[in-house]
Amino acid sequence: METIQxxxxxxxxxxxxxxAAAKKGDLEAFSELVKRYDRNVFRxxxxxxxxxxxxxxxVQEAFLKAYQNLEQFQGNSKxxxxxxxxxxxxxxxxxxxxxSDKTVSLDEDVVTDEGTMPREVADWSPNxxxxxxxxxxxxxxKKTIQGLPPGFRTVFVLRDVEGLSTEETAEMLGLSIPxxxxxxxxxxxxxxxxxxxxFKSRKVGDGQP
Amino acid sequence: xxxKDFLQELTDYLDGNISAAVRAELDDHLIWCRECHVxxxxxxxxxxIYRDNQLYELPEKLRTQxxxxxxxxxxxxxxxxxxxD
Numbered sequence: 516m517e518t519i520q521x522x523x524x525x526x527x528x529x530x531x532x533x534x535a536a537a538k539k540g541d542l543e544a545f546s547e548l549v550k551r552y553d554r555n556v557f558r559x560x561x562x563x564x565x566x567x568x569x570x571x572x573x574v575q576e577a578f579l580k581a582y583q584n585l586e587q588f589q590g591n592s593k594x595x596x597x598x599x600x601x602x603x604x605x606x607x608x609x610x611x612x613x614x615s616d617k618t619v620s621l622d623e624d625v626v627t628d629e630g631t632m633p634r635e636v637a638d639w640s641p642n643x644x645x646x647x648x649x650x651x652x653x654x655x656x657k658k659t660i661q662g663l664p665p666g667f668r669t670v671f672v673l674r675d676v677e678g679l680s681t682e683e684t685a686e687m688l689g690l691s692i693p694x695x696x697x698x699x700x701x702x703x704x705x706x707x708x709x710x711x712x713x714f715k716s717r718k719v720g721d722g723q724p
Numbered sequence: 725x726x727x728k729d730f731l732q733e734l735t736d737y738l739d740g741n742i743s744a745a746v747r748a749e750l751d752d753h754l755i756w757c758r759e760c761h762v763x764x765x766x767x768x769x770x771x772x773i774y775r776d777n778q779l780y781e782l783p784e785k786l787r788t789q790x791x792x793x794x795x796x797x798x799x800x801x802x803x804x805x806x807x808x809d
Contacts, residue, residue, distance in 0.1 A: 554782045561780035582798045633763045640765035657779055675771045700735045707770045
C-alpha cells in the first residue's frame, strides 16, 4: 500500500546560520529567510482568511513580527515552525475581524460528528481531475475547503497541503497531537464527502454533476 | 474490526504510522468491506488532489512587491531600535 509522503525537507543548518546573522542585524540574511518561506506563508494565510488582501497583510505582518521578535526565537524548533505559528495567529485575527459576529478559534466544531461516518460510498477515485478543466477544478477545490471550520482546514493545509508532520503542526497551532489527529481525520473525511458531490456521477462529456 | 474501528485508524493508515499488526487487521477488513475500501481510496485521492493542485500560488510580481515592503518595514524597525538604544 502506497502511503502519503510528507514533502517537507529543508536545510536546517544554513537556516540557523541565517537566523543567527539576522539576529546580529544582517538584513540580507533575513531577506533570504523571507524568500525561502514567503510562498508557503502566503498559501497558508490564503487558506485561513479566504481573502487575498488579508493574506498579503498576513505575510507582511508575520515577517515583520518575526524580525522584531527574533531575539525571542531560541532555536528549540525550526524557524519555519515558529514563523508559521506567528502567521496562523495573524490570519485568525484577520478572520475574526471580518466575521465580527463570530468568535473564530481552532477549537471550534470539534464535537460535531458531521462527516465522521461516511454516507457517500460511490468510488470516484481513479481520475476526477479529467472531469473538469483546470480553473473549474480549482474553483471546486477552493469552495469545498472553504466550507470547513477554520480549525479543520488549517490542520488539513499544514499536514496535507504543506506536508508538515503531526508534531510540527501541533507545535504551530498550540494543539496536542491527538487534537491534530482528530481534526485531520474529520477534515479529510468531510472534504471527501463534499468532493463526492462533484466527482461521483459525472462522466467525461456530461453536463452538471 | 468493524467499520468504525477502521475509520479511527484511517489517518494513521494513510500516513503509514501504524504497527504491522494493526495494518494486517485493517487490510483484512478491506478484503471484505467494499465501503471502507471506497472510503480509503477516495480519501487518499482527496489528499492527492489538494496536494497536487496548489490553489494559492503567489504571483511573481506581487511576490517581489511583498518582499520589498517587508524589507522596508524591517529596515525602519532596525533604525528605530538603533536610535532608541
